[in-house]
Amino acid sequence: MLLRRKNMAANPEDESGHDSRPWVYFMVDCFMLITEFFVLTFQFKTEEVILPHKLPGCTGIPSQCMTESLTVHVQHVNDVPVYQVLREPYDQTRLADCFARAVSQKKNVIVRVSYDKAVPWSDVMNVFNECSRARIQQVGLVPTHDSSESTH
Amino acid sequence: MPLPTVKDTRIEVDMVPYIDIITLLLLFLVFVGDLTQHAASVQMQLPRADQAKKDDEHKEGTLGRIVVQLDKTRTGSYQAVVETQHYELANGANASLNQYLKHLIDTRLADGHFTRGADGTVAFPVKLRIPKDAPMYEVEKVVATCAKAGLVNIHYAAEAPPPPQKTTKQ
Numbered sequence: 001m002l003l004r005r006k007n008m009a010a011n012p013e014d015e016s017g018h019d020s021r022p023w024v025y026f027m028v029d030c031f032m033l034i035t036e037f038f039v040l041t042f043q044f045k046t047e048e049v050i051l052p053h054k055l056p057g058c059t060g061i062p063s064q065c066m067t068e069s070l071t072v073h074v075q076h077v078n079d080v081p082v083y084q085v086l087r088e089p090y091d092q093t094r095l096a097d098c099f100a101r102a103v104s105q106k107k108n109v110i111v112r113v114s115y116d117k118a119v120p121w122s123d124v125m126n127v128f129n130e131c132s133r134a135r136i137q138q139v140g141l142v143p144t145h146d147s148s149e150s151t152h
Numbered sequence: 153m154p155l156p157t158v159k160d161t162r163i164e165v166d167m168v169p170y171i172d173i174i175t176l177l178l179l180f181l182v183f184v185g186d187l188t189q190h191a192a193s194v195q196m197q198l199p200r201a202d203q204a205k206k207d208d209e210h211k212e213g214t215l216g217r218i219v220v221q222l223d224k225t226r227t228g229s230y231q232a233v234v235e236t237q238h239y240e241l242a243n244g245a246n247a248s249l250n251q252y253l254k255h256l257i258d259t260r261l262a263d264g265h266f267t268r269g270a271d272g273t274v275a276f277p278v279k280l281r282i283p284k285d286a287p288m289y290e291v292e293k294v295v296a297t298c299a300k301a302g303l304v305n306i307h308y309a310a311e312a313p314p315p316p317q318k319t320t321k322q
Contacts, residue, residue, distance in 0.1 A: 024167055031174050038181040049204035049312045050279065055295070055304040074288075115288045122199035122284035124291070128308055132203035143292050 051128050056110045056138040070102055071142070074115040074123050081123035092126055099134035109134075114142035194221040194233055199284035201310035216260045216276035217307070218253070222286055222294060230290040232297070241293040253301040272302045279307040 056069075072095065073084040083090045085098055102109050113127050124141075131139045207214050221233040232239045232249055234256075239249035257274055260266055266276050278298050282291055298306065 028167065028171065031171065031178075035174055035178055035181075038178060038185065042181055042185045044184065047206050048198070048281075048309045049201070049206055050210070050307040051201050051204045051310055052210055052277070052305070052307050055299050055306060117287065117289040119288045120284060121282050121286045121288065121291050124288060125199035125201055125284070125308065125310065129201040129203045129310075132201070141288075141292055141295050143296060144289055 051125075051132050053128060053131065053139045054137050056112070056140040068102060068105075068108065069110045069112060070099075071112045071114060072127055074113060074119050074127065076116065076119045076123055081119075081126060083127065092130065095127065096130045096133060099130055099136060103134045103136060108138075109136050110138045110140070111136055112140050112142050115144065117144050193236065194223045194281065196221075196223075196281065196283040197285070198281065198309055198311040200313055201308075202313045204308075204310035204312060214277060214279075214307075216263075216265060218256055218276075218278045218303070219281065220278055220294060220298065221281040222283060222290065224283065224286070230286060232294055241290060241297075246297065249297055250301060253297065253303070257301060257303070268302065273304045274302045275305060276303075277305040277307050278303040279309055281309040284311075 070085065075082045075084065081092070083092070083095045085095070090098060099109075099111070111127065111131050113124055115124055128139055131137075218234065223231050223233045223238065225231055230241055232241055232246075234249070234252060237252065239246055239252070241249075260276055261268060261274065266274055268274050280294060280298070282294070295306070298304075
């Protein structure tokens with residue numbers, strides 16, 4: 001490209017079509033740089049999937065507070081998640097049945113998830129997943145206290 | 153007999169198809185490429201959830217959505233990443249993260265697309281990207297921070313289950 005420019009400068013009387021339009025070379029250079037940038041930073045669009053939920057918050061209006069609240073405590077025992085509902089240990093399948101029963105009986109169900117401090121996020125995400133399956137929208141977390149290992 | 157003279161022929165490269173091809177390549181890269189790197193800038197393994205769906209399959213919109221990511225540092229602790237900024241987690245009491253979220257919320261409210269509810273909550277969603285092995289005592293700090301800022305509409309990022317394998321009939 002540089003050589004061409006030199007030649008072009010040396011032969012101003014050159015009659016070729018491109019040399020009479022030297023801006024083409026700058027444009028091509030810019031195009032090349034832009035393309036290089038896009039090629040180097042290129043990444044395919046990866047659409048992540050999501051689970052939408054709403055954090056339950058009592059607004060102080062009695063009618064909104066009168067919903068059934070279900071507390072699930074998550075533990076991680078021997079690399080297996082254990083879900084306690086009313087102090088009874090459930091696995092994920094039974095938990096799904098429990099949510100389905102609760103939804104069939106009451107219209108508004110709020111699930112509150114408590115957990116041991118070191119429980120991995122994936123175990124709690126299973127509860128969110130089962131809530132989505134049962135069409136329970138409001139799911140919140142019960143914060144742990146630093147003084148105790150578990151809230152239960 | 154005179155020798156035939158060699159005619160000085162110039163080879164000219166036609167630039168027009170070249171520019172056309174480069175333009176097409178550029179268009180392809182722009183349309184197919186993901187320029188929103190900041191939305192998923194932290195590489196992580198997300199928890200799997202079979203009920204998780206793509207954004208457009210949910211009825212709820214994604215207008216004004218804030219993306220909060222949890223990033224594991226070399227020391228083993230976790231930091232919140234909003235856009236490209238890293239923030240220490242301090243049980244929902246991190247002033248700088250709270251202020252930044254408040255600034256983002258105020259900006260979106262000022263646009264006029266959203267209003268703050270009577271209970272102080274805002275309707276637009278926040279997407280949480282949390283690694284599947286993150287301990288809950290770190291996760292709750294992020295959720296508490298969001299709740300404190302009035303962000304109650306949470307989109308939890310998950311990994312879609314693998315497509316069912318086709319069984320061949322014998």
